[in-house]
Amino acid sequence: MKIIVYGAHDDEIPYLTQWQAKTGHTVEVHQELLDAQTVAWAAGFDGINALQTTPYSREVFAQMAAFGIHFLTIRNVGTDNIDLAAAAEYGVRIANVPAYSPNAIAEFAVTMTLHLLRRLGAVEATLATGDYQGATKFIGRELAQQTVGVVGAGRIGRAAIHLFNGFGAKVLAYDPHPVQDDGLACRYVELDELLAQADIIDLHIPGIPANDHIIDADALAKMKRGALLINTARGNLIDTQAMLAALTSGQLGGAGIDTYEHETENLLAINATGRFADPLWDRLRALPNVVLTPHIAYHTETAVQNMVDYSLNYLIEFLTQGATETEVAAR
Ligand code: NAD
Numbered sequence: 001m002k003i004i005v006y007g008a009h010d011d012e013i014p015y016l017t018q019w020q021a022k023t024g025h026t027v028e029v030h031q032e033l034l035d036a037q038t039v040a041w042a043a044g045f046d047g048i049n050a051l052q053t054t055p056y057s058r059e060v061f062a063q064m065a066a067f068g069i070h071f072l073t074i075r076n077v078g079t080d081n082i083d084l085a086a087a088a089e090y091g092v093r094i095a096n097v098p099a100y101s102p103n104a105i106a107e108f109a110v111t112m113t114l115h116l117l118r119r120l121g122a123v124e125a126t127l128a129t130g131d132y133q134g135a136t137k138f139i140g141r142e143l144a145q146q147t148v149g150v151v152g153a154g155r156i157g158r159a160a161i162h163l164f165n166g167f168g169a170k171v172l173a174y175d176p177h178p179v180q181d182d183g184l185a186c187r188y189v190e191l192d193e194l195l196a197q198a199d200i201i202d203l204h205i206p207g208i209p210a211n212d213h214i215i216d217a218d219a220l221a222k223m224k225r226g227a228l229l230i231n232t233a234r235g236n237l238i239d240t241q242a243m244l245a246a247l248t249s250g251q252l253g254g255a256g257i258d259t260y261e262h263e264t265e266n267l268l269a270i271n272a273t274g275r276f277a278d279p280l281w282d283r284l285r286a287l288p289n290v291v292l293t294p295h296i297a298y299h300t301e302t303a304v305q306n307m308v309d310y311s312l313n314y315l316i317e318f319l320t321q322g323a324t325e326t327e328v329a330a331r
């Protein structure tokens, strides 16, 4: 089979090369993203494999259909950036990798939590001024004494619940569709109760429109004063202006944000500006009780190898058997 790969990161290329050598399929690798222009390179290929957080648009699917390409596999979990209705309209079928390593993201959420609890941002900022004694003044909190509220007990949320349990924290969870898991030590509660009781609120839900700004000014006001908010899921879940106001007033004690609300528009503009230029991002970055990262919670060796191998295997299943178990249904 002839496969064209888009959005390849440097650290994926060795795994793409190994997969090609192991399977004998032809793989043409591009670092550019799949969009209305670059889709032209796919003419003559059997299937497309891609990774990006920027949109997969109607034009991409129209062009794929014109080339007779019916299958796209993505190397990641989230499908919120895909116009699934347009894909279905053009007969393009899509599969994701729902579980390349839930632990990678869950561990990152725990990392951010510990960073904020021990006030490392303030310690580092004070040390950077040369004030060694001042940097000894930031007393921390222990995770074992905290109540963690996990919103979304899917694959990543459940991995996070196990990890927080391992640290001795009390864990509450909210999920309208909880899966049966007898080994999971948490108490399911309604969202309002979770917001009111948790010292740490940890989001692991998809960025579908229904979840847009689930954490808004009202939700922030329902939290305990000084609570910490962790988002490694999707940027649209939090009203960032409201979060900044809550951080400024002290209602929110800190935030760990791997997925930033305006990530997509900034990434789409980056070619013009040459940098991630966003005043709101810069204001958040300046706060010692905020840790911002550039959508890297997934980024481990295990995850990256699985993203490449699983997504290419799913594409071959699509092409040779007409089906693969991780096919994403149109919303
Ligand atoms: P999943 O589908 O296994 O679980 C999601 C869970 O959220 C489901 O159980 C669902 O019932 C629940 N849910 C949906 N809406 C909810 C709501 N409003 N309140 C409470 N629960 C709700 O997905 P997953 O593998 O756990 O991934 C979760 C999200 O993590 C993905 O959708 C993706 O956006 C994000 N993600 C981020 C990274 C990263 O690098 N930062 C990597 C992978 C995934």
Ligand code: COI
Pocket (backbone or CB within 6 Å): 052, 053, 075, 076, 077, 078, 079, 295, 298
């Ligand atoms: C996902 O897998 O959904 C992620 O958020 C990871 C990213 C590389 C797209």
